Amino acid sequence: MTAAPVAIPEAPTPPGGVRRWLNSPVGAQVTAAVVFIGAWQLLTLIAPRVPGPIEVMQFLFVEITGGSHGGIVRGQFFEHFAITLQRFSLGLFFGFVSGLLVGILIGSSTLARALLNDTVLVLLTMPAFVWAFLTTMWFGITWQAPVLTVAFASFPFVAINVAQGVRAIAPELRHMSTAFEVGRWKHFRHLTVPAVAGYIFAGLRFAIIIGWNGILLSEWFSGQAGVGFRTRYWFDANRYRGFVGWVIVFIVFIVLVDRVILNRLQARAFRWRDQKEVDFIEIQEQQVGL
């Protein structure tokens, strides 16, 4: 297999250049995007109920600029997005902090692990929509329901990861630091924190992905505002372009946060890590859904 040419000419005017560009990785990706969006547009010709890409973009433009959707229904983008973001951060905070505490407990004590591990596993197995239902039954249609859904759904993922990190601290290093009488603080600062930081980070990523899905579900079933509510609003109104538009907003947000911000941060903070550990975390990530 030969390596694909990486040179990407700015202006692919000569015929050879166009060909080469089309075969380059970027060219292939652009072709893919064009083909899939084209196929989507073609699909609307066969099935008129499916909203096409142009229609969806028009909808999003009106929704974001706050224009009229026809009649008195106006676009409301930032109102709903801000509310969801608030609830999401609050729930994430609770889920993350409690997961961190329980994770450290499970990781550092055998007794705590035996006591709590199964409970965390059970929580891990529960689908997020169950939390949406339960919190709605407990609190009704209030802001607590989505916040707690995010917290409950993200908690076990943080706990499991942190516990794994604490347990993975190399025993040789631990013994050595005891043998050389390294102080408690120094031990914590120079051994525990760097060893566990990667796992905490991975836990945070899972928490964000899982929590973001959870809040959509919770707001869908019991929201009076927010992204999930607005998505359902358009779905119930039989305007699928609104539904698809909001789903796109939803996906773009999580992809941006995860792939652009968190990925870069992680790559920068953990340059020194060995590849095996990174692979392990990556595989786990796939398991969760991103």
Next chain:
Amino acid sequence: MTDTVAESIQELDQAQVLRTAAGSRRRRYLAVLLGWLVFIGLWWLLSLWVDSEARLPSPGRVFQEIVIILQGDFWTQFWASIVRVVAGFLAAVLIGTPVGFFMGRSKYWGNFLQSPVIVAGSIPGLTYAVMAFVVFGISFWGPVLAVGLIAMPYVAINVAEGVRGVDRRLVEMSTAYGRNETQVFRHVTVPSVLPFVFAGVRLSFSLAWKVGTLTEVFGSSKGIGFQIRRNYQLFNMPGVIAWVLLFVLFMLLIERFILVRLERRLFRWRQWEREA
């Protein structure tokens, strides 16, 4: 990538076996049992304090509900869900394997299909569930479609990884000894890619089950998801918790006793190959 995981899991297992050998094992089981007792005890106390069956029923009440469900239509409902999920996984393997094969075989198709597969993998489960409902209404095919769509990217990515990992030297040797392409495909490519197909199913298993159940919440007249929703709409809290617990137990059992064992068996030859 997947080898390293299997390897590290194996290492973990071995370390655990050494640590918990013989004497301390009994103590550990006791602690786990104690953990469950503490969990149920706390739940019971909390339910006494809340004192409202509609909010938090006692463990005993939920247990009664579970018994009623087990005597009733438990198996019909679970069977309905299982059939759909399995059909969905079959669809995912049938579509995902060729896609992954292309991605692994040629650099161009790898680049071409990379973004679509990643995007398909990051679409929230709710979207698939709603989409399946819109396309099929209340039907058998909705959950099948949702499970298939959710699991497909995992299968594709893993198969691509597997195809890239096929031992070139084995292929070269087979060609040198005059094996034709079909024979190489049948005896070299397929056996080395098969575990990766399984790994894709395994990785997406829990996610796909959850989305399958969610689809049943929307558009189904049968299955676990439908039962959870029915009890939710009747505001029957003991029923909701009972069905959820049964679902969780069932998933954990399948994971521990079927998938983990199958996985070990399928990956055994790789382990052997490494040691030799």
